[in-house]
Amino acid sequence: MTAQIDPEARLAELNARFRGYARHLAEEQLRHWSPKGISDLDDEAFVEQVTDELFALITREDVIVMPPDERRMLDLFGFGRVQEVLTEVNVDTVTFGVHGYVWGHEVAEALGWDAANFAEWARDQWKWDLVTQREEDVQTGTVGWECIRHHPMRVDVWQGEGRSDDHYVDGRMSGPITRYWCDLYLIHTDRIMSMMLNSPWGKEFMDSVIPLMSHAMRASGLEERAKDVPTYRTHVNSLGEVETEVAGSLADMFARDREGISEEEARRRAFRGPVTPSSEEP
Structure with a gap:
């Protein structure tokens, strides 16, 4: 006699597994950014926030977190290389797609793109994604996500020189340097061309x-x-x-x-x- 599978239990198991994958990726970011500086969040709150954003993306789209040693390296047309951290997967055939997601700040670093300027560009792109998606939703009468290709994690980390603590005077940081408290963005790889064209290498590319x-x-x-x-x-x-x-x-x-x-x-x-x-x- 074949045992019956409880759909709710199966869904709970899958969600727990996917959330575990998301948390693993969030912890990678914590290890990278904690020494430099994280604004307004302790380590656990940072991990939970990034995990929530990643988990929402993973469950909304057919993407998975690949182990670090199995991640694809993307060639930025000879201007650098970047790791793909989320990879599209066909859940029916269990095969990988050609696209995925990269950390935007890693692309920016590979291209020599000033972190604050890149973060401003990514924020503008995310806003345009929302406008485009809303226009699409009005036409279809649904609420979709297919136009959203730039995903903020809604955390601020120090992306300037050295550690954030090095730039405080009498316990305060002020002036233009505060621009380097930037959010983290996951960006779909079908936006790599746009990133290249808007980077400091845009004309050469x-x-x-x-x-x-x-x-x-x-x-x-x-x-x-x-x-x-x-x-x-x-x-x-x-x-x-x-x-x-x-x-x-x-x-x-x-x-x-x-x-x-x-x-x-x-x-x-x-x-x-x-x-x-x-x-x-x-």
């Missing part, structure tokens, strides 16, 4: 990746569909007047971006990382 994007436009068929979309340029005539003229199609512009560059070479350029004067191609 864009210059490197444009030829590969052009090849992708052709392969996807989008370039063909852009043949009838005109582009324009302006110039000043002899009378000092600004004139506008057609400068070809959008498809022509895409094609120019890869002119003389093979797909293999475009891929190499996209992942080459920083280009110094001595390494830049003529």
Whole structure:
């Protein structure tokens, strides 16, 4: 006789397991940030807060916490590498997806992005996620989460130089340096391109990746569909007047971006990382 499985008991068991995974990841962050400084929370309160946020994300989306030695390392197009801490999983086939979540501050550190500037960018992105999600919800008549790709942990940790204690005078910290009390963000890996473009390496990254994007436009068929979309340029005539003229199609512009560059070479350029004067191609 097959034993009956109590659905509520099974759900409770799964939730306990998932919360345990979330707590493990929160404790990793505690070990990293406690020596530097955590604002307004003792160690246990910090762990509970981060665990709550992680647990909500894990149970809302099909993601799991991978053991540290099994986590995927993501190549930031040659500008650095970062660890994926949450990985998408297909619960039916028990296979891993191509996306997941990374700690935003780890991406920022790999890219040399000032911590306070990055935190401000992440906060703005989270707000835009909420606006986009609300617009989607109004259309569907539901409350969803699919547009939320930047998740704050709602804790402030010291992300400036040294330890936070080093910056107090007479028991107080004041001035612009207080900007370095920043929240922690988990960011979906489908936002890596956006992070790259907004980082200090944004222009260099864009210059490197444009030829590969052009090849992708052709392969996807989008370039063909852009043949009838005109582009324009302006110039000043002899009378000092600004004139506008057609400068070809959008498809022509895409094609120019890869002119003389093979797909293999475009891929190499996209992942080459920083280009110094001595390494830049003529």
